[in-house]
Amino acid sequence: MSILSNRLTRRPASIALAGTVLLAPISLLAPALHAQEVTVTSSSSSTSERWLHVRVIDTNHKGETVRVNVPLEMAEKVLPAINKDRLHSGKVRINDTEMNGVDLKTLLDAVRSSKDGEYVTVQGSDNDVRVAKQAGYMIVHVTEKGFRSDKSDKAADKSEKSYERSRVDVKIPMKVVEALLSAGKDELDLVAALRALSAHGGDTELVSVKSDDSTVRVWLDSKNVSD
Amino acid sequence: MMILAKLALGTASTLMIAGVYTFREGTVRVDVDEHRAGGAHVHVWAPAAIVPMALHFVPDDKICEAAEHANEWAPLARIAARELRKYPNTTFVEVEDGEDHVRVSTVGTKIQVDVTNPNENVHVTVPLAMVEDVIAQIAARQPAS
Numbered sequence: 001m002s003i004l005s006n007r008l009t010r011r012p013a014s015i016a017l018a019g020t021v022l023l024a025p026i027s028l029l030a031p032a033l034h035a036q037e038v039t040v041t042s043s044s045s046s047t048s049e050r051w052l053h054v055r056v057i058d059t060n061h062k063g064e065t066v067r068v069n070v071p072l073e074m075a076e077k078v079l080p081a082i083n084k085d086r087l088h089s090g091k092v093r094i095n096d097t098e099m100n101g102v103d104l105k106t107l108l109d110a111v112r113s114s115k116d117g118e119y120v121t122v123q124g125s126d127n128d129v130r131v132a133k134q135a136g137y138m139i140v141h142v143t144e145k146g147f148r149s150d151k152s153d154k155a156a157d158k159s160e161k162s163y164e165r166s167r168v169d170v171k172i173p174m175k176v177v178e179a180l181l182s183a184g185k186d187e188l189d190l191v192a193a194l195r196a197l198s199a200h201g202g203d204t205e206l207v208s209v210k211s212d213d214s215t216v217r218v219w220l221d222s223k224n225v226s227d
Numbered sequence: 228m229m230i231l232a233k234l235a236l237g238t239a240s241t242l243m244i245a246g247v248y249t250f251r252e253g254t255v256r257v258d259v260d261e262h263r264a265g266g267a268h269v270h271v272w273a274p275a276a277i278v279p280m281a282l283h284f285v286p287d288d289k290i291c292e293a294a295e296h297a298n299e300w301a302p303l304a305r306i307a308a309r310e311l312r313k314y315p316n317t318t319f320v321e322v323e324d325g326e327d328h329v330r331v332s333t334v335g336t337k338i339q340v341d342v343t344n345p346n347e348n349v350h351v352t353v354p355l356a357m358v359e360d361v362i363a364q365i366a367a368r369q370p371a372s
Binding site for chain 1: 318321322324
């Protein structure tokens with residue numbers, strides 16, 4: 001025992017080196033392990049995160065499906081870094097000529113400052129359109145009608161029956177509309193809109209499109225996966 | 228004999244520390260498998276730490292050329308890489324088109340792109356920290372305008 005202790009006291013450098021070799025992997029990997037630990041924790045505690053989901057299902061051809069999941073916080077930070085075409089610093093320029101003379105900003109501003117109610121109701125032969133403001137939301141419904149021959153109608157073989165060819169439902173919180181309009185003239189502030197969306201509590205279905213050959217859904221919730 | 232043992236211990240420890248340090252940043256992984264006769268099968272596993280190191284040996288004019296092309300997307304890529312690290316094990320984009328399947332996701336602190344179809348499978352995994360390092364290095368070596 002004394003021989004061993006003597007050897008140990010005589011070779012401190014060798015022992016230190018051996019100890020370093022043994023402990024090096026642990027000490028160097030510790031930050032990585034710690035990072036893993038942190039990531040697991042953050043993953044499980046990210047329930048307050050707001051996620052924007054987009055799902056497109058095309059029933060034509062081979063049945064294409066696109067799913068996009070974006071955390072709003074990330075979108076808020078990434079968007080200002082994109083400076084391309086009409087998008088700059090998180091704002092998008094509106095070109096009057098491309099809006100067919102419709103002043104989108106004035107239109108949205110008019111809806112914002114008006115009381116709850118139904119603003120536009122069009123019931124045409126091809127389309128039904130409804131624009132309303134209700135309980136803090138701007139609501140747009142568009143139904144496109146199609147016609148097909150009604151075979152059950154034996155009296156008149158050529159009679160056609162209308163059916164719902166596609167349906168578009170848009171439901172945007174008014175706070176988001178207000179945030180969109182907070183930019184300067186001829187601009188929409190997308191980052192401010194994202195912030196407003198982030199602050200909007202609860203699960204919200206923003207856009208839903210259903211047609212013969214495709215389904216589009218855009219919604220907001222606290223899950224990092226699509227359903 | 229003892230001197231030899233000490234030398235061996237020193238060499239082994241240096242190699243081990245170097246190895247651990249190299250792999251500490253994770254690995255860049257590229258797997259390509261072509262499903263046809265004579266198709267390519269490429270499997271590359273490289274320590275992520277060597278990529279920023281290797282950049283030091285790239286001539287300045289080449290870096291400047293890369294920086295010119297990168298100017299538009301570099302700030303976006305840097306912010307995206309930093310932000311993506313906050314969302315481990317998440318699928319951001321998934322596209323299924325018949326037998327084609329594309330997925331962009333994070334696995335831990337790495338970004339992973341998987342493309343699978345009947346002709347080939349491609350899987351690329353890159354540590355996000357490495358992406359940040361590379362972009363920062365390219366930006367730092369850009370001449371002041």
